[in-house]
Amino acid sequence: MKLTNEELLEMQRRMLRIRLFDERASKMVKRGQIPGTVHTSVGQEAQVVGACMAVRADDYMTGNHRSHGHPIGKGSALGPLMAELLGKATGICQGKGGSLHLADFAVGSLGESGIVGSSIPIAAGAALSSKLLAQDRVALAFFGDGAANQGGLYEAMNLAGIWRLPVVFLCENNQYALSTPAATVTSGRIADRAHGFDIPGVRVDDGQDVLAVHDAVREAADRARRGEGPSLVEVMTYRFHEHSEGLRLSTDYRDAAERDAWLARDPITLFRERLLADGVAAAEALDALEAEVADEVEAAARFALESPLPEPEVAFADLYTDPSAAEVAA
Amino acid sequence: MKLTNEELLEMQRRMLRIRLFDERASKMVKRGQIPGTVHTSVGQEAQVVGACMAVRADDYMTGNHRSHGHPIGKGSALGPLMAELLGKATGICQGKGGSLHLADFAVGSLGESGIVGSSIPIAAGAALSSKLLAQDRVALAFFGDGAANQGGLYEAMNLAGIWRLPVVFLCENNQYALSTPAATVTSGRIADRAHGFDIPGVRVDDGQDVLAVHDAVREAADRARRGEGPSLVEVMTYRFHEHSEGLRLSTDYRDAAERDAWLARDPITLFRERLLADGVAAAEALDALEAEVADEVEAAARFALESPLPEPEVAFADLYTDPSAAEVAA
Amino acid sequence: MSQMTYLGAIGAAQLEAMQADERVIIFGEDVEANVYGTTGAGKSRQAEGDFLQLFGRDRIRNTPISEEVMVGAAAGAAMTGLRPIVDLSYSSFLYLAMDQFVNQVAKNRYMFGGQASLPVVFRSAMFYGLSTGAHHSDRPYPMFMNVPGLKIIAPATPSDAKGLLRAAIDSDDPVLSFEAVPLWGSKEEVDDGEYRIPLGVARTAREGEDVTVVAISGAVPEALAAAEALGDEGISVEVIDPRTLVPLDTEAILRSVRRTGRLVVADPAHRTCGAAAEVSALVAELAFDALRAPIARVTTPDMQIPFSPALERQLYPTRETIADAVRGVCGRSREEAMA
């Protein structure tokens, strides 16, 4: 698919946003500024952004615990996301969701899920709305290789298959679920699992290449929008950080040589080189882009740090739309 | 696979047992002698017996709501089964299970399940025991085409795949789940769904042929016993009765021509013809076999009808192994 | 007004709602054929009340047997503009979708700081006392009552079934409807027009002075029958039917107990941590001073449900066991009462 230079640069911008946002968040965890933990998408930016930019701004999206990349990739403003990680009143979820449960309905993000695999059926439902209400929207469901062993995925693939729902099931295969190598707990190839459901299943072997991911997802999204039903896209990638920030395992579950080989293929560096080689932008412009994003992330961090904590009574709002029911509950 | 004449006749015997048992039970439902309802395997006898006789007497088995055929196929005595359907004290489960929840541990039957799909993981667990305790047993898991859309099946196939558990997943595809045609709610072919899990998935197109079923399941069971892991066998068949006895739907969800075509292929008649043609037995011998089974079923019915109801306090036993806990509960 | 069964009322509420709002859709296993008769007056394809013919396959959708994705997809659809009614048939099947109920349906609005609303109704029927065995006989509303974010209705009469279900469909919050199969055939005069019974408002099914019986779902007619019998013994029983379990009309219960000074709770669910426990605990905390006797619970004991009628029959609250409990809290033995 031919992308404009602007689109290509926007890809790089969003990858940078994810990278710098997550690195900043990582630092804030270390400094004790973020309660709990976060799961970064560092190393997986191409996989996230390639997919998000292959769908429209108003398309639906669901995600998982590795949660910041998805809304950022979909176009969320950074400030309210960062504030959410800090549990601030200005957070996108008013501090109620935290890192694991980001949602930004303004960009179609219907929610990241802390429960592995649990948001996949939600995407199928959003696709049903799109179809019945003629919204012409696609639902993009992100989940990991670990989640690919949750039964709900197969129920969702089947339902989307028979109802020809516009869903793109996107498996982020970073080859590990926490300390567990996918190879030891996954029988067969994930992409192939779609075939038994009469659904296209493709694997993007180089998930560090944002364009490769984009093209595969674009094809799936176009197909979905044409009313031809769902697809499964499996993207091979790697997380550069530990499963979550602060987690330290004594076991070396990832081979050093393997890790080095993947670390050498940083998706952002690779794409920068490509943009330069293809003459899409000059080095200065790309440097400027990086600086711009760095400023943006810094501003988001400042916004988050300076924002107030929510008032305690906020804990008692928003359980129901109906305030009288909430009162009874409290 | 070469079967002895005795084995061939035993197949016919067990098919007859299922047929006559279920027809008898059907009558007893109509007469109000059986509380609740029953789901018969009439028409599906070849699929049940072909599978059950492809495994050993001490192999494990789990089933579903279409529940009598499985234990009968596996060799259960008929009296305690029939008594269970009537809720009698002499029932195989003391009247606590009823038709939906037959279990006969003596023949490896670990339980039929009223919850569609829910017993499949149990079979995987039994296979794990077999493997770790070196019992050399296979676990045969029966479920319907409807159950093939439950996520638990895929979790179980994956687990059995990676752990190379000796499981044979046996899908009884009678083409309908209650009033719902499998074709309308099933994306793709069920047998093919195994492939994505790196598991052999075969379909027996003529599930009215007891030997075809037997051979496919035998191959899967042998493979499992050799330590090579699970298989999925899908058997195409048809139920001759309504979903459950007494159920009357105004909708004609099954096409008359389709039904007639299947009814013409009665697995018991077909096998009788084959036994005659192959000279395995003479007509008189087969008639005698039928009469014998009819007597057996009649005796079971009599046993059931004449058996006493359980004493009310039986309701308060067997929740826990530990009687003191049960006391607290009561 | 016209005579309507409980089951007919359930169908009528859905018919009204489907006609009133195009965003209302129904999906579930075998809903096209209306196998359970819960979406129409008759089962015939021709009769009025055949939803498939009235509304078509877009809005009446057979699903695969996939409870987890049914519930999750309904949540996703509700978050994006539809107002689904999900027919889960037997209440015992809800467990298959428990993660979706607890982690998505109940939590999404709250977790996302109010960005989502989930106008969705999950209907299921409690087939108990009908020899359907342990896998089909559960009455699992108490575990859902322990999940903040869900609303729960449990109607006991045709009028309430119609009005509560309609209010549930109108609600912008997720509602679970637990319908009692033993009541399917019960009949009464029901308003043919559109009406809603607000969630969270109890009904005084019978007024009385000496003792309050809070009765839930299928226990309501049993409690009324007990009250009738006790009236002859000179015990005046007030029967309160909460109708909605979440939000619960605590005030109505307290008001009654403050007057009568005695409480019996009749609840077909299992005993431990059941709905009866909650009602009892509320009263022991908030109306203690008015209490003149122990609070008695009449529930299903903590046993699974056996198949044989010889075993099952004894397990649920009946007019006899409720009456005995009432006599107990009134300080009378059955013998005294009979004398």
Next chain:
Amino acid sequence: MSQMTYLGAIGAAQLEAMQADERVIIFGEDVEANVYGTTGAGKSRQAEGDFLQLFGRDRIRNTPISEEVMVGAAAGAAMTGLRPIVDLSYSSFLYLAMDQFVNQVAKNRYMFGGQASLPVVFRSAMFYGLSTGAHHSDRPYPMFMNVPGLKIIAPATPSDAKGLLRAAIDSDDPVLSFEAVPLWGSKEEVDDGEYRIPLGVARTAREGEDVTVVAISGAVPEALAAAEALGDEGISVEVIDPRTLVPLDTEAILRSVRRTGRLVVADPAHRTCGAAAEVSALVAELAFDALRAPIARVTTPDMQIPFSPALERQLYPTRETIADAVRGVCGRSREEAMA
């Protein structure tokens, strides 16, 4: 005896049981790497307590993220000769396997007329108060208490954790173990030898005269702290830790309340139909005559758990809220107490 943490005690019980019986196996997500540190004293592969090294991959098994089949397969394995311990990590993940818990694990023995026994333990950890958000903070034991056929332990001290878990593994019935992460680091002297604490026997954590506090899991240390503070105010508090929620030691609770005449229940679960409701209802039914004041529940309100510590902190029972409730049932305001 040696100093042991709660987490260490959990590891010790499993180590003992694994050594004592070859049929005991452990499976769960990331158990090989002992990600949660619950199967050994240390996390190092070399240290004693590294189960993978001691017992090998047959008996320590990493699973896929497939809670439903994990629980179902454990049930099947338990029915056929193994004695599995399933590590489900967070309690909030149990919902994914709810059907297996309720319809298979709890029912199979009963439904099959005693043919099956299910010696299996399901461990999970309640990560609450730790900013893990709504998807990781649940304390769902009440819904399992409503399911007949399961046993449930909820230890509050290292000694109890070791003895109860060992008894659970020895039990021929299925046991759910709810472990409180806020207590993981708590320490005490624990018997190094093998011992079991029988299921269904409460522990009097502190003796007192004026009021009984039944405290569950993480609420136990809070209740003890409250008791300490109240002692200075002249209120003598008895603290009962049931330790096992099913079967519940009803007698111990009743005995205490009959003496003190007052009851507060401190329970970190959600309020409606929670464990506190059950304890309250039992007492309101069986020790009513001894009661001199309303029964107060101190629980988590019926809200989902927000992420921000500014919001979350206030939700769980604390020494302050427990003390306030005790003062309340003793007829004293906090102001009076302070004066």
